Amino acid sequence: MKRKSNLPRYTTINRVELSKKEEEEYQKIKEEIIQKKINDENFNIQQNDIKEFMAQEAISSQKIFNKLTDDLKGFGKIDSLLKDDNLEEIMIIGSNKPVYIYHRTMGMMITDINLTEIEIKQIINKIANYVQRKIDKQTPILDARLPDGSRVNATIPPVTADGSTITIRKFKKEQLTIFDLINSNTLTAHLAAFLWINIDGLNVRPANIIISGGTGSGKTTTLNTISSFIPEQERIITIEDTLELQIPQEHVIRTETRPSNIEGKGEISMDVLLKNSLRQRPDRIIVGEVRSKEAMTLFGALNTGHSGMGTLHANSTHETITRLTSPPMNVPSIMINSIDFILMQNRIYHPEKGIIRRVTEVSEVVGMESDKPQLNNIYKYNFASDTLEFTAVSSIAMNEIASMKGLSNKELLNELREREKYLLKNINNKRSIYETKDIMNKFHDS
Numbered sequence: 001m002k003r004k005s006n007l008p009r010y011t012t013i014n015r016v017e018l019s020k021k022e023e024e025e026y027q028k029i030k031e032e033i034i035q036k037k038i039n040d041e042n043f044n045i046q047q048n049d050i051k052e053f054m055a056q057e058a059i060s061s062q063k064i065f066n067k068l069t070d071d072l073k074g075f076g077k078i079d080s081l082l083k084d085d086n087l088e089e090i091m092i093i094g095s096n097k098p099v100y101i102y103h104r105t106m107g108m109m110i111t112d113i114n115l116t117e118i119e120i121k122q123i124i125n126k127i128a129n130y131v132q133r134k135i136d137k138q139t140p141i142l143d144a145r146l147p148d149g150s151r152v153n154a155t156i157p158p159v160t161a162d163g164s165t166i167t168i169r170k171f172k173k174e175q176l177t178i179f180d181l182i183n184s185n186t187l188t189a190h191l192a193a194f195l196w197i198n199i200d201g202l203n204v205r206p207a208n209i210i211i212s213g214g215t216g217s218g219k220t221t222t223l224n225t226i227s228s229f230i231p232e233q234e235r236i237i238t239i240e241d242t243l244e245l246q247i248p249q250e251h252v253i254r255t256e257t258r259p260s261n262i263e264g265k266g267e268i269s270m271d272v273l274l275k276n277s278l279r280q281r282p283d284r285i286i287v288g289e290v291r292s293k294e295a296m297t298l299f300g301a302l303n304t305g306h307s308g309m310g311t312l313h314a315n316s317t318h319e320t321i322t323r324l325t326s327p328p329m330n331v332p333s334i335m336i337n338s339i340d341f342i343l344m345q346n347r348i349y350h351p352e353k354g355i356i357r358r359v360t361e362v363s364e365v366v367g368m369e370s371d372k373p374q375l376n377n378i379y380k381y382n383f384a385s386d387t388l389e390f391t392a393v394s395s396i397a398m399n400e401i402a403s404m405k406g407l408s409n410k411e412l413l414n415e416l417r418e419r420e421k422y423l424l425k426n427i428n429n430k431r432s433i434y435e436t437k438d439i440m441n442k443f444h445d446s
């Protein structure tokens with residue numbers, strides 16, 4: 001007997017409703033088109049071909065034609081999911097299993113969509129075609145970006161045992177800003193002001209920051225929002241596996257890795273891009289996700305005076321350091337000192353609030369003790385009250401900024417409060433990332 005899932009259901013709105021007879025006719029034409037495609041790999045269906053197929057079967061329904069052209073333009077049955085901005089993730093786990101989604105407020109859900117292996121392959125081939133890459137038995141994994149910016153990972157057997165899979169991290173049309181993060185309590189205006197001071201470093205001491213957390217905890221989003229604190233006169237270089245970051249500044253060079261081709265040649269790795277970026281006189285290097293050899297190059301750069309930010313997949317600050325200092329990253333412990341702050345982010349299920357995302361810790365790397373990096377807690381999340389508390393220990397980075405600017409610690413804390421007030425004053429109204437960056441720039445005139 002099949003187990004029935006208790007997950008909430010998501011019902012798709014079928015945009016083109018067909019009667020039973022129309023549905024049969026539609027399927028018939030569709031199968032003919034698929035057959036033709038199977039017989040002739042180079043056959044690239046156009047709207048006129050659909051008309052011809054329909055004419056041959058003496059079918060003239062406009063609705064059927066519309067549905068077939070929808071299939072042609074988009075990604076078939078999952079189109080309505082792609083259009084829903086409330087979804088974070090679309091997950092196809094194999095044939096004849098429901099398509100799962102991760103809803104922004106409801107979490108994991110089951111949709112009423114089932115796909116056959118042929119339908120899944122069609123979607124994958126369409127994506128592969130679009131990014132001009134191959135997916136086959138030799139290279140059964142595909143990483144790509146959809147026209148709308150969504151990030152896709154697709155696999156085919158043998159790497160996935162039960163058929164082909166597709167995972168789509170949907171691109172959020174309205175990018176979240178630091179104001180959204182404050183509004184939704186992901187972080188406080190106080191922490192935002194603290195990060196602001198440390199990221200621009202009052203133009204004398206910009207901090208290096210790692211944002212750490214579990215899968216889908218919102219690391220990339222937080223990194224993106226705090227990039228609006230980077231001063232305009234800086235030259236920013238971003239390095240990513242799949243372009244996701246949207247940095248609002250104008251002077252940005254965006255770089256993206258490239259996998260090797262069918263002969264196993266032509267790979268451009270994160271490490272190669274990072275090394276190259278160092279020849280491009282960057283002020284700020286932003287690495288989408290640090291996971292491998294490039295960590296060493298990044299820390300080399302940070303140790304020689306560049307500033308950087310990046311995300312890393314780990315569940316605690318200690319795990320962050322362990323991952324950085326173990327294979328394949330292998331950063332020597334002594335170099336960990338070049339990070340100023342590790343910010344931990346979590347996705348939490350709250351009994352009343354549902355799924356929430358919270359910064360749960362900010363710690364400063366304060367030095368070494370018998371070869372072990374020492375951490376000092378600056379912000380700590382309290383689960384019971386759902387608040388992020390400033391633990392108010394002194395911060396080395398803040399002290400250095402103060403002394404380099406000839407300010408007392410009290411004066412610097414005053415600046416922090418001014419920025420916090422300014423953020424809160426500007427918090428209302430939905431803003432774009434570009435407006436947010438302009439607001440940050442105007443602070444100094446206010």
Ligand SMILES: Nc1ncnc2c1ncn2[C@@H]1O[C@H](COP(=O)(O)OP(=O)(O)OP(=O)(O)O)[C@@H](O)[C@H]1O
Binds near residue numbers: 186214215218311357
């Ligand atoms: N603070 C937040 N509040 C609400 N939604 C958020 C927040 N941060 C991120 N999201 C949403 O959660 C999803 C995942 O976010 P994001 O890509 O930033 O996570 P991530 O930790 O970088 O994931 P991955 O581990 O896959 O790299 C996105 O759809 C994003 O819009």
Ligand SMILES: [Mg+2]
Binds near residue numbers: 219220
């Ligand atoms: Mg990410």
